[in-house]
Amino acid sequence: VSDLLLRLCERGWRLTAQRRVIAETLTGDHLHLTADEVLAAARDRLPEVGRATVYATLRELVELGELTEMTTDRGAVRYDPNVAAPHHHLVCAGCGEVLDVPSELPTLAAEHRHGFEIDAVEVTFRGRCPSCREHAPA
Amino acid sequence: VSDLLLRLCERGWRLTAQRRVIAETLTGDHLHLTADEVLAAARDRLPEVGRATVYATLRELVELGELTEMTTDRGAVRYDPNVAAPHHHLVCAGCGEVLDVPSELPTLAAEHRHGFEIDAVEVTFRGRCPSCREHAPA
DNA sequence: TTGAATGCAAAGTGTTTGCACGTGC
DNA sequence: GCACGTGCAAACACTTTGCATTCAA
Numbered sequence: 425v426s427d428l429l430l431r432l433c434e435r436g437w438r439l440t441a442q443r444r445v446i447a448e449t450l451t452g453d454h455l456h457l458t459a460d461e462v463l464a465a466a467r468d469r470l471p472e473v474g475r476a477t478v479y480a481t482l483r484e485l486v487e488l489g490e491l492t493e494m495t496t497d498r499g500a501v502r503y504d505p506n507v508a509a510p511h512h513h514l515v516c517a518g519c520g521e522v523l524d525v526p527s528e529l530p531t532l533a534a535e536h537r538h539g540f541e542i543d544a545v546e547v548t549f550r551g552r553c554p555s556c557r558e559h560a561p562a
Numbered sequence: 563v564s565d566l567l568l569r570l571c572e573r574g575w576r577l578t579a580q581r582r583v584i585a586e587t588l589t590g591d592h593l594h595l596t597a598d599e600v601l602a603a604a605r606d607r608l609p610e611v612g613r614a615t616v617y618a619t620l621r622e623l624v625e626l627g628e629l630t631e632m633t634t635d636r637g638a639v640r641y642d643p644n645v646a647a648p649h650h651h652l653v654c655a656g657c658g659e660v661l662d663v664p665s666e667l668p669t670l671a672a673e674h675r676h677g678f679e680i681d682a683v684e685v686t687f688r689g690r691c692p693s694c695r696e697h698a699p700a
Numbered sequence: 701t702t703g704a705a706t707g708c709a710a711a712g713t714g715t716t717t718g719c720a721c722g723t724g725c
Numbered sequence: 726g727c728a729c730g731t732g733c734a735a736a737c738a739c740t741t742t743g744c745a746t747t748c749a750a
Contacts, residue, residue, distance in 0.1 A: 438749065440705060459740080474707040479740065481705095495633040500739060514670070514678055525674040532652070532687050536663040539692040540652055548684045549670050554677040576724065578730060597715075612732040617715065619730095638714060 426451035428490060428505060435488070445470045446481045450491065450505045456513075456522040458500035494546070496522065512547040518556025525549070564589035566628060566643060573626070583608045584619045588629065588643045594651075594660040596638035632684070634660065650685040656694025663687070 429447045433439060449465040450457070457465070459478055466473045482503055485491040494502045496515050506524065514523040529545045567585045571577060587603040588595070595603070597616055604611045620641055623629040632640045634653050644662065652661040667683045 438704065440749070442706070472707080476708080476741080477706055493635075495635065497631070497633065512668075512670075514674075514676060516678065517681065523676055525670060525676075527668070527670075527674070530650075530665070530668055530685060532650070532663060532665075536652075536665070538652060538661055538663075540654065540687070540689040541695060542687050542689040543655065544688045546684075546686045546688070547668060549678070549680050550682045550684070551678040551680040557679060576729070578724070580731070610732080614716080614733080615731055621716095 431490065432488075441470055442466070442473050442477050443481055445473065446478060447485075450485070450503065453506045453509075454524050455506075456494065456496075456502040456504055458502055460500065462503065492544075494522075494548075496520065496548075497550075512549060514549045514551070516553040516556055517550055518552050518560065521553055569628065570626075575626075579608060580604070580611050580615050581619055583611065584616060585623075588623070588641065591644045591647075592662050593644075594632065594634075594640040594642055596640055598638065600641065630682070632660075632686075634658065634686075635688075650687060652687045652689070654691040654694055655688055656690050656698060659691055 426448055428451050429444065432447060437443070445466045446462060448469075449462050459475075459482055462482065463473065463475055463478045466478065482491065486493055486503075490505065490507060492504045492507055494504055494513060496502055496513075497517070497520075502522065509526070510529050511524045512527045514525050515521070527547070530547065531545075532542060564586055566589050567582065570585060575581070583604045584600060586607075587600050597613075597620055600620065601611065601613055601616045604616065620629065624631055624641070628643065628645060630642045630645055632642055632651060634640055634651075635655070635658075640660065647664070648667050649662045650665045652663050653659070665685070667685065669683075670680060
């Protein structure tokens, strides 16, 4: 009975077993799962979940504003359910670990806005975590 | 005879016709080309350039620090040759246009660094450019 | 009942790799 | 001359799509 699920039900979200399991998988504040990780976790609880369903559901949750996509470096997109608290990301180039760091989001001075309407700001710090530095020093 | 090419030669970069054409394609300060765009531009000048060569060269230039990768949203990685002047990116969700905006890069307070060694910071503003807003208002 | 969600497999993209050939230094 | 760069095509990883079936409301 997660917050996310409650919010979705209130908004008239059509609830199926698969969608419930996927939403539950995405409940938490410091998750940065790939679609495949969501699929695997969902299948742990309900084996008959299809890959296409996971992708479709993730896309829908992004459109509903309940999830933000983050493109770490190369490869799979990660999904972040923490849409309430503004934060940056700290990504390890070695192991790919992603940490949230609290912070204020930068703003863009009107003179540099080029007439754009700004929807979102994404800040990513890249580096190496202590354990990766130890195993493969730069 | 671009700056980039000069710098690479000074560093003992092995120079072939293909690599020269690719480096020339990447000369400029507000370019954000995808690998395919680099390939197309390079082939305009030298038809027999292979896709694999472009990818290999781009990767090498990133490792040499002459190019930074930017993952706009979905799909292809873009390559930014402007490694001298710190700047943010302003990306249009409609047409995909990327603009550079001058700015200071945020820093991460030591208390939030989790022991990481920070190599890079990436700031991306997402929104809609004037012309996309006009053609498909939100 | 009915339109929406699902599973599967095939197709699509963007990128990497294996290997024989060619070439700058 | 020899290590390194190259082109091609096949392999890969991630995501989307087409379509017949199932199911929530």
